[in-house]
Amino acid sequence: MAQRKPAHEQDAVASFVEDWNRERPELDTAPLEVFARLHRVFLRYQSQISKPMEGHGISMAGFDVLTALRRAGAPYSRTAGELARSGLISSAGVTLRIDRLEKDGLIVRERDPEDRRVVHSRLSEQGIEQIDALFNEHLENERRMLAGMTPAECRQLAKLLGKLERSVAAAQEADEEEGEETAGE
Amino acid sequence: MAQRKPAHEQDAVASFVEDWNRERPELDTAPLEVFARLHRVFLRYQSQISKPMEGHGISMAGFDVLTALRRAGAPYSRTAGELARSGLISSAGVTLRIDRLEKDGLIVRERDPEDRRVVHSRLSEQGIEQIDALFNEHLENERRMLAGMTPAECRQLAKLLGKLERSVAAAQEADEEEGEETAGE
DNA sequence: CAGGGAACGCTCAGGGCTAAGATTTCCACA
DNA sequence: TGTGGAAATCTTAGCCCTGAGCGTTCCCTG
Numbered sequence: 001m002a003q004r005k006p007a008h009e010q011d012a013v014a015s016f017v018e019d020w021n022r023e024r025p026e027l028d029t030a031p032l033e034v035f036a037r038l039h040r041v042f043l044r045y046q047s048q049i050s051k052p053m054e055g056h057g058i059s060m061a062g063f064d065v066l067t068a069l070r071r072a073g074a075p076y077s078r079t080a081g082e083l084a085r086s087g088l089i090s091s092a093g094v095t096l097r098i099d100r101l102e103k104d105g106l107i108v109r110e111r112d113p114e115d116r117r118v119v120h121s122r123l124s125e126q127g128i129e130q131i132d133a134l135f136n137e138h139l140e141n142e143r144r145m146l147a148g149m150t151p152a153e154c155r156q157l158a159k160l161l162g163k164l165e166r167s168v169a170a171a172q173e174a175d176e177e178e179g180e181e182t183a184g185e
Numbered sequence: 186m187a188q189r190k191p192a193h194e195q196d197a198v199a200s201f202v203e204d205w206n207r208e209r210p211e212l213d214t215a216p217l218e219v220f221a222r223l224h225r226v227f228l229r230y231q232s233q234i235s236k237p238m239e240g241h242g243i244s245m246a247g248f249d250v251l252t253a254l255r256r257a258g259a260p261y262s263r264t265a266g267e268l269a270r271s272g273l274i275s276s277a278g279v280t281l282r283i284d285r286l287e288k289d290g291l292i293v294r295e296r297d298p299e300d301r302r303v304v305h306s307r308l309s310e311q312g313i314e315q316i317d318a319l320f321n322e323h324l325e326n327e328r329r330m331l332a333g334m335t336p337a338e339c340r341q342l343a344k345l346l347g348k349l350e351r352s353v354a355a356a357q358e359a360d361e362e363e364g365e366e367t368a369g370e
Numbered sequence: 371c372a373g374g375g376a377a378c379g380c381t382c383a384g385g386g387c388t389a390a391g392a393t394t395t396c397c398a399c400a
Numbered sequence: 401t402g403t404g405g406a407a408a409t410c411t412t413a414g415c416c417c418t419g420a421g422c423g424t425t426c427c428c429t430g
Contacts, residue, residue, distance in 0.1 A: 011347050012271070019256040027320070031327035034339050035230060037346035042227040043273040044353045045220060047418095051360065061386065071204035080409060086197070088228040093387055095410055100385085117395045117408040135212070142216035144359075148352030153345060154219050160334075160342040161222035162196050167333030168229045174329075175236065232388095246416065265379055278417055280380055285415085302378040302425045 013037050034164070048145060052137040056130060057104070061097050063138070066106065066131040069123045076123035077110070083121065106130060198222050219349070233330060237322040241315060242289070246282050248323070251291065251316040254308045261308035262295070268306065291315060 013036045020029045046060065053063055064087050069076045078086075084094045098121050101107045106127035112118035123131070146154060198221045205214045231245065238248050249272050254261045263271075269279045283306050286292045291312035297303035308316070331339060 011350075013347070016256060019258070023256060023258055024317075024320075027324060029324065030336075030339065031324055031331055033343035034331065034346070035234075035327050037343055037350060038223070038227060038230060040273060041346055041350040041353060042223060044350060044357060045223060047273075048353060048357050048360070049220075059385075071201060071208060073204070073208055081407090088225060090388055091409065092389080092411080096386070115396070115408085119409065132209075135209075139212060139214065139216055141356075142220050145353045145356045146216055146219065146349075148355055149345075149348060151215075153348065154215070156341070157345040157349065158218035158222055160338060160345065161219070161226055162198070163334060163338065164331075164342065165196075165222060165226040165229060168226060168233060168330045170333055171326075171330045172229060172233050175233070244415075266377085269379095275418055276379065277381080277419075281416070300378090300426070304379065 012040065038164075045145065049138070049141065052141055053134065056134050058130065058134065059100075061093075062101050062104075062106070063131075063134070065094075065097050065101060065121070066123065066127060067135065069107065069121065070128065070131045070135070076128065077120045079112075079118050079120055081118075101127070197225065223349075230330065234323070234326065237326055238319065241319050243315065243319065244285075246278075247286050247289075247291070248316075248319070250279075250282050250286060250306070251308065251312060252320065254292065254306065255313065255316045255320070261313065262305045264297075264303050264305055266303075286312070 013032065016036055017029050017032055020027060020032070050060055053060060058066070065083055068083055068086050069078055072078055080091065080094045080098065083097075084091045087094070089097075098107065098109065101121075102109055106124055107121050108124055110120045110122060112120060149157070198217065201221055202214050202217055205212060205217070235245055238245060243251070250268055253268055253271050254263055257263055265276065265279045265283065268282075269276050272279070274282075283292065283294065286306075287294055291309055292306050293309055295305045295307060297305060334342070
């Protein structure tokens, strides 16, 4: 009943896998070793990364937009569609993010005169200052989160995560094509 | 039909790093190689993993609770606090998750007769059936997402993610201790 | 054996995201 | 040149999460 937590705190995912092997031994739980760990480390990362941002009154969602604009270089402007693709979120999500940032005076919306469907979001002066100050803190914070890893491990992990992203994206696209095929039957 | 992502489209995170080197060359962006990739692959994973669950009318949040209870073994029961820690979420979040699952008839709340502060959440018969059926699909889906990786790469990645979780957790705990020290001044 | 602190779960206010569909604008082509 | 489809953005409805704080219950201590 009580959870075992020996002095050197066993990996939580290893316990999960043990549990499943006991409860449903016929299942091959190998994928959990990757994805359950991915999930847990992301949740921890997310909550840790939010701390310096909250100090500046900026959310992770807002930070994502501000960095995308800052990265773009002068005049620090992108369309809503570009922001959706770069942040891997829906177009509705972009609208909401931009609403909030515009209300805070960090960005301005500008309708494209050539193609009036398009809206450009541009960093305000205040937005540039905020993100330039915050990004240093952000990197410093991330460095502290990597303190337990060697540089070689970081490089190896980065490489494998890149490969995993491609693998997950491939499965996603395979699903979408299958959906299109069966849609016309 | 041509692929949507032609060969010349390089890794999105590599482009980010290039952008930062151009815009703010004084910054050491090495941590992004790990965390930006972690963030992106998690977002893709999250949206892909939701597909089979939606078919059963279950959210990722609900799935997390149901698996935690199923893993626990008979009588498939845990306290709210245990669920919060195992899912890395707040106690308020647990209350909401349980509210929804109870309304759907997948779990039942039972107040502990020995310690009346404690509430146990237990899988209903229907809950057990649902999660047993869904978990197979879930693992199959995860396996498809790993199709682009070799087993050796998966093991290596799992190991490094485990190490990263410990490293991130250490940074988190360091922050909390610092907060406690300065709180009493 | 009475207080008071600690532990547990819940409530509330404030954000955040998505899917589906509406609206506006562009553009290719008959 | 008129029209239908496609594209870009916004709106709506619904669900999910957190931090702060509340009420209840337990239990240690004096």
